[in-house]
Every structure is written in C-alpha cells, then in structure tokens.
Amino acid sequence: MTQTKRYNAFYAQSGGVTAVINASACGVIETCRRHSDRIQTLYAGRNGIIGALTEELIDTSQESSEAIAALRHTPGGAFGSCRYKLKSIDTHRAQYERLIEVFKAHDIRYFFYNGGGDSADTCLKISQLSERMGYPLQAIHVAKTIDNDLPLTDNSPGFGSVAKYVAVSTREAALDVASMCSTSTKVFILEVMGRHAGWIAAAAGLAGEGEEQPPHLVLLPEVAFDRAKVMAKIKQTVERCGYCVIVASEGVRDAEGKFLADTGLVDAFGHSQLGGVAPVLAGMVKEELGYKYHWAVADYLQRAARHIASQVDVDQAYAVGVRAVECALEGKNAVMPAIRRVSDAPYAWELFDAPLEEIANREKMMPAEYLREDGFGISEAGRRYFTALIAGEAYPPYENGLPKVAELKRALVAPKLPPFSI
Known part of the structure; x- marks a missing residue:
C-alpha cells in the first residue's frame, strides 16, 4: 500500500490583532495535528509574513497540547504579527520568489494567512505566483478583522468581541457620566476604531434603546459629518437628559470626504x-x-x-481556522472560509468557501438599513444584526485574580538559506 507523502504547512498572523485571532491559530494547529498523516509540521511565521521572508519559522510541534489549547483564551498575536504589505509581483518579484524559496527549502505546501483585506491580497498573490513558478501550494486565507469590513462574509472573526467590549464600555461609562452630570461632565466622547466603515461605533448602539438612552449620538464614516447638526443634537440632548454620550469612529469625515482627524500622514499600507x-x-x-x-x-x-x-466570536474564529486546513487538504486554493448567517432568531450560521478574487482589496460598508433615519443611531435591523454577534460570554480561566494566557516556547528552526533583507 502506497503511503501518502506528508508535507509541511506555514501559518502567519497579519495586521492589527484581535481578542480571538489566537483562537483561529488554535483551530489551524489542532486541525493540522489531527491530520498528521497528511501534514508533518506546521511552522508559524515570527512576526507574520516577515518571518517567512527572513526564514524565522517557529516550530509549533514543540508546543504542548495544553499550550495550544490555551490560545483560545489568549489575546494578542501569539506568534507575532506585522503591518507589511507585499508590493506588486511585477516590480518586487524578488520578495515573492524568496517566499517560494523558503517554502521549497522547508517542504511547505500549505499556506495559511490570518488577517484582513490586505492579507487576503497577499494570500492571493502568493497563490498566483506559486502557479506561475510551478510550485504546488495551497494558499488559504483565514479571516480576521475587528473592522468587520471583509466582503462576502456576514461578519469577520474578531468583530463580535470588539462590538461586545464597546457596547459594554459605553453602557458603563454612560452610567458614570449620568451620576455626575449635574456638577461635572456634560458630554462624554468615546473614540473607537473604524477608518472607512463604522461597524464598531454602530455596535455601541446596543448599549441603550431609543434616542433617550446613551449613546445619544453615534458618528460614522458612512454618514457625512455636519457640524451644525451635530452640535444642535448635543445641545438638545444635554437640555433634555442632563448629559450626552457620543461614540465616534476614528474615520468620521465631512461631506467632502476629509477625515476630521486627518494628520496628512499614511501608514505602511498607504492608509491615512x-x-x-x-x-x-x-x-x-x-x-x-x-x-x-x-x-x-x-x-x-x-x-x-x-x-x-x-462566545459566538470565539467559536467562529476557531471554526474558520479548522475549515482553512480542511480546504487545503481538499486541494482548494485562493479561498477564505466565510460566515453565512442562516437565521437571526435563533441565531444560526454556517461556513462556505469564498474566492479571494472577490475579497482582496475590497471593503464592506455598513448597510444604510442598519441606521436610524437621523443617522445618529442604529435601526431595529441593525440591532438584530449586532445582537447575535455579541451573544455569550467566553471568560478565560483566572489565576491570582488575572486571566491566564498561553505560554509558548516559540522555538525557531534552523535556517537553510542565506539571509534576506526586507
């Protein structure tokens, strides 16, 4: 009987991390271990895709089962992440060829890249280059972004937890402000992430119901900022309620599209x-x-x-990690396990395999139907959407009053190639 040849796999984390990105890592690693007849060793890139370029590969087989399981309740990026976008294949071919050289040197045939829209683009480019160079590689994207702006998928792992945190924090802070507003703070402003899409700020609307309950104003990139209208609403709210709570996306912009907080600088990805x-x-x-x-x-x-x-977010983050490995073993390439909402009440979801060509470098904006007519809060449709994603508590284990986290060895394998500068 002919034995199936085993190959190695590579996993890397990209961009800003989330509370549950390590749950996806756990899903990838545990599933690779369950398929040891097909996958020999899973390497993790030290500091994301940079680890592949510099040949800094972490041998995850050196980690105990207990340590890997603990990733499900550990925040941050366990193997290190990075903001590093590969340039065009035509102008920076050496970088892509270096990746393939590293994969060849370590017999890597499965590539799992855990990130948002930019990493989806990187994953797609690597799959395309491997085909051009005749090197067999299954490149699978593992969805992750708190911004919730990946297209095709109903929501992105990482978003449900940040939505829950922001809604909880808004409710708690509002109670604080309300208790002191007669002699102290009248207006409280909470700034949350969201450069182009206001999903996170909108989720804060779950903290209260109706215009009388905080947050009284939710400011989003999708709704052009009108200074006169906003100031009038704040004044009206303070006079009526005694205080005003505002949640604002970092990407709030005016009618001309200019960010209110634009510094004129850009980051490594070219974002403002x-x-x-x-x-x-x-x-x-x-x-x-x-x-x-x-x-x-x-x-x-x-x-x-x-x-x-x-809890929903943790479960989905783990599930897309599992499915990513299954996709690779099924011979699929340049896809991303995505989430499809089956029903709102009761909330039910399933996974499907979405093509990266329809995901890379695209953003999903929040539907207008999720907003109130005045643009300062969420509608009932929005409330149904967000409520499902923050459901359930997934508390980590505690020790001495603090959350326990995974303790990893992060042992590097010996390099086989000459050094490479990025």
Missing part, C-alpha cells in the same frame, strides 16, 4: 494616519457649547479585551 477624532469633537463642544466634557480612546483596549469576548 488619523490623529484622534475625540479631541477634535471635544474642541468643537468647548468652542460652541461651553459644556464640560471628557473624552477617551478605546484604542488597543478594544481589540485586546479577551476577558469580555463574545
């Missing part, structure tokens, strides 16, 4: 660097209304908050 919309809004409140204000930026806290993760 935003300098903080909360203080900009606070300055407007001070100048026009004279109210005492306070602002906060959720920043990394929102995407690292594994202690308040959504």
Whole structure:
C-alpha cells in the first residue's frame, strides 16, 4: 500500500490583532495535528509574513497540547504579527520568489494567512505566483478583522468581541457620566476604531434603546459629518437628559470626504494616519457649547479585551481556522472560509468557501438599513444584526485574580538559506 507523502504547512498572523485571532491559530494547529498523516509540521511565521521572508519559522510541534489549547483564551498575536504589505509581483518579484524559496527549502505546501483585506491580497498573490513558478501550494486565507469590513462574509472573526467590549464600555461609562452630570461632565466622547466603515461605533448602539438612552449620538464614516447638526443634537440632548454620550469612529469625515482627524500622514499600507477624532469633537463642544466634557480612546483596549469576548466570536474564529486546513487538504486554493448567517432568531450560521478574487482589496460598508433615519443611531435591523454577534460570554480561566494566557516556547528552526533583507 502506497503511503501518502506528508508535507509541511506555514501559518502567519497579519495586521492589527484581535481578542480571538489566537483562537483561529488554535483551530489551524489542532486541525493540522489531527491530520498528521497528511501534514508533518506546521511552522508559524515570527512576526507574520516577515518571518517567512527572513526564514524565522517557529516550530509549533514543540508546543504542548495544553499550550495550544490555551490560545483560545489568549489575546494578542501569539506568534507575532506585522503591518507589511507585499508590493506588486511585477516590480518586487524578488520578495515573492524568496517566499517560494523558503517554502521549497522547508517542504511547505500549505499556506495559511490570518488577517484582513490586505492579507487576503497577499494570500492571493502568493497563490498566483506559486502557479506561475510551478510550485504546488495551497494558499488559504483565514479571516480576521475587528473592522468587520471583509466582503462576502456576514461578519469577520474578531468583530463580535470588539462590538461586545464597546457596547459594554459605553453602557458603563454612560452610567458614570449620568451620576455626575449635574456638577461635572456634560458630554462624554468615546473614540473607537473604524477608518472607512463604522461597524464598531454602530455596535455601541446596543448599549441603550431609543434616542433617550446613551449613546445619544453615534458618528460614522458612512454618514457625512455636519457640524451644525451635530452640535444642535448635543445641545438638545444635554437640555433634555442632563448629559450626552457620543461614540465616534476614528474615520468620521465631512461631506467632502476629509477625515476630521486627518494628520496628512499614511501608514505602511498607504492608509491615512488619523490623529484622534475625540479631541477634535471635544474642541468643537468647548468652542460652541461651553459644556464640560471628557473624552477617551478605546484604542488597543478594544481589540485586546479577551476577558469580555463574545462566545459566538470565539467559536467562529476557531471554526474558520479548522475549515482553512480542511480546504487545503481538499486541494482548494485562493479561498477564505466565510460566515453565512442562516437565521437571526435563533441565531444560526454556517461556513462556505469564498474566492479571494472577490475579497482582496475590497471593503464592506455598513448597510444604510442598519441606521436610524437621523443617522445618529442604529435601526431595529441593525440591532438584530449586532445582537447575535455579541451573544455569550467566553471568560478565560483566572489565576491570582488575572486571566491566564498561553505560554509558548516559540522555538525557531534552523535556517537553510542565506539571509534576506526586507
């Protein structure tokens, strides 16, 4: 009987991490181990795709089953992530050829890239190059982004947990402001992530129901910022409720499309660097209304908050990791396991394999039907969509009052190729 040849696999994390990206890593690693008859060793890139270019490969077989299982409740990127977008194949072919050289040297035939839209593009390009060079490689994208802007999939793993964190934080902060508003802060502004799509800020709308309950204003990139209209709404809310809670996407922009917080700089992916919309809004409140204000930026806290993760999000993050490996073993290439919503009540979902050509470098904006007519809150349709994704609590185990996290060896394999500069 002829024995099936075993090949190695490569997994890497990309971009800003989430509370559940390591749950996807756990799904990938555990599934590879269950298919040891087909997959010999899974290597993880140290600091994402950079680890492949520099041949810094972590041997995940050196990690215990307990440590890998603990990834399900560990935030951050366990193997290191990076913001590094590969350039065009035609102008920077050496980078892509280096990747294939590393894969050849380590007998890697399965490539799993865990990230958002830019990493989907990288995964697609690598699959295309492997075909051009005649090197057999199954390139599978593993969805991840708190921005929830990947097309085709109903939602992106990582979003449900940040949505839960922002909704919880908005409700708790609002109670704080309400208790002190007669003599202290009248206006509280919470800035959340979301450069082009306002999914995260919109999820904060779950904190209350109706215009009388906070957040009183939700400001999104999809709705052009009208200063006069916003200031009038804040004034009206303070006079009626005694205080006003605002949740704003970092990417709030005016009718001309200019970001309120545009610094004029760009990041490694060419995206605008935003300098903080909360203080900009606070300055407007001070100048026009004279109210005492306070602002906060959720920043990394929102995407690292594994202690308040959504159970649905953890389950979906793990499931797409599992399915990614299954796709590769089925011979599929340049696809991403995506989520299809089957029903709202009860909430049910399933996975399907989406082509990367329809995902890479594209963004999914929030439907207008998810917003109230005034543009300052979410509609009932939006509430149904978001509520399903924040369902369930997936508390991590605690020790001495703090969450326990995975402790990994991260042992590197010996390089086989000359050094490579990126």
